Amino acid sequence: MNPKIARHVYGWLLFAPAAIFFILFTHYPIVRSCYLSFFNNPRGVQPRRFVGLANYAYLVNDPIFWQALKNNLIYAFGTIPVTVSLAILMAVWVNRRMTGRAFVRAAYFTPTILPMIAIANIWLFFYTPGVGLFDNLLKSMGYSGRNWLGDPDTALLCLMVIAIWKDAGFFMIFYLAALQGIPKDVIEAGKIEGAGRWYFFRRVTLPLLMPTTVFVVFNALINTFRIIDHIFILTKGGPDNATELLLYYLFQTAFEFWDTAYAAVLTVVIMAILMTLALAQFKVLERRTHYQ
C-alpha cells in the first residue's frame, strides 16, 4: 500500500475507538434531541407527529423555564466569585511552609471527594428547622431559628453555600499547582526590587494566575448548569420553584411528566448555553496564551 495512504488509515484507526463512542453517546443524542424537539410527545395511544416550532413557543411562554433560567444565573454569579476568591485564598495559605500543611490541604480538599448526594444529606440535617445544626447554633446565641430550605428567600442561597463549600477546595488544587509553577526568578526579582507582599500578589501573582482563573471560572460556570444532585435531596426545586434549576426542570419534564418532546427542547437550550460557554472559553484561553 502507498505509505501515505497507510499512514492516513493508521491515523483513522487510532482515532476510531474514541470517535465511535463520541458519535454514539454524544453526537447522535444531540442530533436526535434537536430532531425530537420538533415533534409532539408520543404516547402509547397517540403516535408521534411533526409540530414545527410549537414546543419552542411553549418554552417562550413557560414561566417555570424563565424562573429556572433566572435561578441558574443567580446561582452561577452568586457562587463563582466567592468560590474562586476562596480557592485563591486557600491556595496561597497552604502554599507555604507551616506545620500540619498536609492536614490543612487534605481538610480543604475533603468536601470535593464526597459524593454530592452524601453532602446534600449531611446539609439537609444542618438546615432542618428546630433540630438542625444551624438552628441549634443560632439558638445557643439567643437568635431565632429559620426555616432555611422552606423559605423561598433563603432556599436558593442555602444551595449556593453548599456549592461554594464543595467546589472551593477542588479549585484550590488548580491554583496550588499554578502557584508552584510561578518561576523562582520572578519571586526573587520582586524581593530585590522591594515589592511589598500585597503589591507583589496584586501585580505579579494574580496576573500569572490568570490562565488558571479563566479555566476555573468557565468550569465553575459549566458546573452550575450540570450539577443538580443536591436539589433532589434538599428541595426538589421548591418552594414554589425557588430552587428550580434548568437541568432539574429538564429531569422533571422528562422523567416525572413523561414529556420527551419538551424535554428535548430544554436539552437543546441547555446545550446551546454550554456550547457557547465552551467556545468562549477556548477563545479567551487562546488570547491568554498569546499574552504569555
Added chain:
Amino acid sequence: MRTSGFKLVLLATALVFMVVGVAAAEINMTMYYPIAVGGKPYQIINELIQGFESQNPNIKVKAVYYGNYDDTRTKCLAALKAGEPVQLSVLFSIDIFDLLNQDIIVPWDDVVQTDADRAWLKSFYPALMANSMAGGKTYGIPFQRSTIVMYYNKDAFAEVGLDPEKPPATWDELVAMGKKLVKRDANGQVVRWGLSIPSTGYPYWMYQCLAIENGLELMNKAGNEVYFNRPESIEALRFWHDMAYKHEIMQKGSTDWGTLRQQFLGGSTAMMWHTTGNLTPVRDGAKFKFGVAMLPAHKRRGSPTGGGNFYIFKKTTPEERTAVLKFVQFMTEPINTAKWSIGTGYVATRPAAYETDLLKDYVAGFPAATVARDQFEYAVAEFSTHETARVKKFLDDAIQAVLSGKATPQEALNKAQQGADQILGGYR
C-alpha cells in the same frame, strides 16, 4: 441420502431437547418496587418472596427496589422500551391514567380466570379501589396503601394540661390545642410547634385532606377536570396558611416531608400529619408516648388514600400472566398482608387480614394500627388526572407560594387552575 438422514436425526434430537426444555422451564418474573418512607420494607418483601418461591419452585421472582415512585416508574418505562423483561411492578396508584395513555398495562379482569379469582378482585377495601379502577376495570391491586393520619405526642399533651386520650377532632379544636402546645423559650423563640404538615414531596396530598374536610373533592372520576379555585378549595388553603401566619401554631414556609419524622421524634413539633406508612418507624423511634388519630373534621372527616398498587404489563405471555396472578394473590393473602402491614405500618388492604390471629394480636397490643383502616370509611381517591405529575405541580407550586407568604390563596389557586385547564383541555 446419508447426510439428510443424519440431519433428520439431529433435528429430532433438537426437538426432543426443546420439548424437555419447555417442560422443565422456569418462569422468571421481574418486579420493580418503590419505597416512599423509612423502615425496612425490603426485608419483608424478600421474606414474602422466599415463601412464594418455596411453594412454587418453578417460578423465580426477582424484586428490584428502585427508589421513590417516580424513579420506579421511570425504570419500568425504560425497561419496557428497551425490551427488558419486566412483567409486573408496584407503582403509584395515581399513575393509572398515564399508564393507560402509554398503553402498557392490562386490566386484571382479563388476567383472572376462575370465579375464585374474580371474588379475590373484589375482596379489597372499596376505598382503595377508587384509585385502582378506570372505566369500570381494575388495573391496580392494592398493596402498599395508606391514608394520612395525625401522630401526636401524648407527653406534650399531658405537659400543657390537655387530655392525651382526646386528640383534636375538629379544625377549631386543632387550632385551640395547637396554640396550647406551642412552647417558647425564655427569649420567646419557639422550641416546639403545635402542628406540622409537610409541604414538600407530596404537598397536593396533604392539601387534599383539608379540601376533603372542607367538603370538596379536587378532581372528577375521569381525571380530566380539577376544581382548584372553588370557594371550598380556596378556604382550605387559607386555613393551612392561617395556621402558620394567624394562629402561629405551625412554622412558616414549607415543611420538609423527609425530615419531619425526625422533628416529631425530636420533640420540635407536638403533632404531625403524615402517611400511615410511617407508623412502624415512628413506633420504633419514639422515646415518648405517642398517639395516632384520624384527621380532624371540618364539614366532614376525610383523608385521601395513597400509595402503590400492583400493575401487570401488557407485554407478557399467557404463562407469565398466570404466574404473576399467582404471585400477586400470594402477596395479598390475608396472612401476608398482615405481615406486610405490621412490618411497615401500611394498611392491610383486605378486611380478611384483620381476621388473622397475627394481626388481631398486634392490633390488640397496638391500637394505633387500626386508625388508618378505620379512616377508610371517610377516605376518597388520591388526586389523579391525566398527565398527573404536571397537573400536580401546578397545585404544589400554588401551595408552597401561599405557605411562604408570596401569594394569596385566591391568586395562587386561580393560576394553578389555569395551568391545569390548559393541559386537561386536551383530554375532555
